[in-house]
Amino acid sequence: xxxxxxxxxxxxxxxxxxxxxxxxxxxxxxxxxxxxxxxxxxxxxxxxxxxxxxxxxxxxxxxxxxxxxxxxxxxxxxxxxxxxxxxxxxxxxxxxxxxxxxxxxxxxxxxxxxxxxxxxxxxxxxxxxxxxxxxxxxxxxxxxxxxxxxxxxxxxxxxxxxxxxxxxxxxxxxxxxxxxxxxxxxxxxxxxxxxxxxxxxxxxxxxxxxxxxxxxxxxxxxxxxxxxxxxxxxxxxxxxxxxxxxxxxxxxxxxxxxxxxxxxxxxxxxxxxxxxxxxxxxxxxxxxxxxxxxxxxxxxxxxxxxxxxxxxxxxxxxxxxxxxxxxxxxx
Numbered sequence: 001x002x003x004x005x006x007x008x009x010x011x012x013x014x015x016x017x018x019x020x021x022x023x024x025x026x027x028x029x030x031x032x033x034x035x036x037x038x039x040x041x042x043x044x045x046x047x048x049x050x051x052x053x054x055x056x057x058x059x060x061x062x063x064x065x066x067x068x069x070x071x072x073x074x075x076x077x078x079x080x081x082x083x084x085x086x087x088x089x090x091x092x093x094x095x096x097x098x099x100x101x102x103x104x105x106x107x108x109x110x111x112x113x114x115x116x117x118x119x120x121x122x123x124x125x126x127x128x129x130x131x132x133x134x135x136x137x138x139x140x141x142x143x144x145x146x147x148x149x150x151x152x153x154x155x156x157x158x159x160x161x162x163x164x165x166x167x168x169x170x171x172x173x174x175x176x177x178x179x180x181x182x183x184x185x186x187x188x189x190x191x192x193x194x195x196x197x198x199x200x201x202x203x204x205x206x207x208x209x210x211x212x213x214x215x216x217x218x219x220x221x222x223x224x225x226x227x228x229x230x231x232x233x234x235x236x237x238x239x240x241x242x243x244x245x246x247x248x249x250x251x252x253x254x255x256x257x258x259x260x261x262x263x264x265x266x267x268x269x270x271x272x273x274x275x276x277x278x279x280x281x282x283x284x285x286x287x288x289x290x291x292x293x294x295x296x297x298x299x300x301x302x303x304x305x306x307x308x309x310x311x312x313x314x315x316x317x318x319x320x321x322x323x324x325x326x327x328x329x330x331x
Contacts, residue, residue, distance in 0.1 A: 006046065006047055006050045007042075007043040007044060007045070007046030007047035007048075007049075007050065008040070008043045008044065008047055009044055009047050009196070009198075009201075010025075010028060010036060010040060010041075010044045010198055010199075011023065011024070011025045011028065011201045013036065013037075013040035013043060013044065014027065014028060014032055014035060014036065014040075017035040017036075017040075018032065018035065024201055024203065024237075024240060024241075024244075025165075025199055025200055025201035025203075025204060026161055026164070026165040026240075026241050026244070027244065028198075028199055029161060029164055029165070029199065030157075030161065030244075030245075044198065047195075048195045051194060051195035052064070052194070052195055054194075055190055055194055056186075059186060059187060059190050062187055063187065063190050063191065063194060066175065066179070066187065066191060067191070067195075067197060069175075070168075070171065070172055070175050070191075070197070071197065073171055073175070074167070074168040074171055074172075077091060077095075077167055077168075077171065078163070078164055078167065078168075081094075081163070081167075082160060082163045082164055082167075085113065085116070085117060085159065088113065088159065088160075088163050089110060089113055089330045090330065091163065091167065092106045092107075092109045092110045092113070092163075092330075093106070093110065093326060093327070093330050093331060095167060095170060095171075096110075096323070096326070098174065099170075099174070099215075101323050102214075102215060102223060102224075102227060103170070103211060103214070103215070103227045103230070103231070104227060104228055104231045104309075104312070104313050104319055104322075105166070105170070105227075105230070105231045105234045105235070106170075107312070107319070107322050107323055107326050108231055108235065108308055108309050108312065108313075109162070109166070109238075110326045110329075110330060111270045111281075111308055111312065111322065111325075111326070112238075112308050113159070114268075114270075114283065114329075115267060115268055115269070115308070116155055116159055147261065151261065154242075154245050154246050157245040158241055158242045158245045158246075161241050161244075161245065162238045162241050162242075165204075165237070165241060166234065166237070166238065168197070168199070168200075169200070169204050169207050169208050169211075170208075170211065172191065172197070172200075172204075172208045173192075173207075173208040173209070173211035173212045173215070174211075175191065176188040176189075176191045176192055176208070176212050177211075177212055177215050177216075179191070180212075180216070188212070192205065192208060192209045192212060203237060207230070207233065207234055207237070210230050210233070211227070211230060213226075214226040214227045214230055215227075220316070221316065224313075224316050224319070228309075228313040228319075231309055231313065232305055232309050232310075235301070235304075235305055235308070235309050236301050236305070239297060239300055239301045239304065240297070242300070243295075243297045243300075246294070246295060259293075261294075262293050262294040262295050263291075263292065263293055263294075264288055264292055264293075264294055265287070265288055265292070266285040266286060266287050266288055267285070267286050267288065267304075267307060268283040268284070268285060268286070269283065269284065269285075269286035269307035269308055269311060270282070270283055270307075270308065270311055270312055270322065270325075271283070271284045271311060272311070272312060272314075272318045272321050272322070279317065279318070279321040280321065280325070281312070281321060281322055281325035286303075286306075286307040286311075288303055289303065
């Protein structure tokens, strides 16, 4: 934890409280928020004031007004869309349209939601067996019910948290992009270089800045390549959120069952299939490496990145097919 006169951000204080230098700002939207103290708020305010003072005087008031406007916009999006799986599909689609689908991440998020919905359906089927534990004292059913409840909670927690973390980051980049297009370039750059919103960390800044820079690329092929690569990085942060919430489900009572459920051999994933009628998106089983364990973060990022990101961003034509698919399915 930083203790100098410049203060410490909320995430720096949280890292100190947890003893975890790798803690991310999305944890401030969960149980870890309870570790934020009044002293942490004072330190964060001191940090903000110091960074604000480093901006040129003519920008400070406009900077704070822009951040306040961003906060209202982000709150509107989260309140409107982050209430259900269906609401999130509409939020991702609206965000994709606002980006003119230049950034593949919302489309990839929608394709991932297809897999989440499928997973919840399977989980509820298993859960039907678990509910009999309250009436039929069969060995193992009580543990099964606990594990199924934990997995269901992880999927919903993760899905909600990804939206809450990622959408404001994209909106922040878009706000800076719009300012640049309106001729307010110094203010746009100040948003990305100055004091961060309280629930952002440096990775949030890096993603927002990279999206801002990518949207400025005029050559369509180069822009697509840059923003497709950024989607892979954004996807990795999503998986970090998944790993964080997955830790809650690994309870002692069902640890053996949880380990068994975590050893997955295949997942349904999007594939671009070409035929006489043209290209289309279909979901096929994607074979996972031998010994794959869902709890292995690095293995999951690598395998799921190939299954859900690279599978639809291999070319601009493939990506256009994916855009048409999500427009038809969720529009």
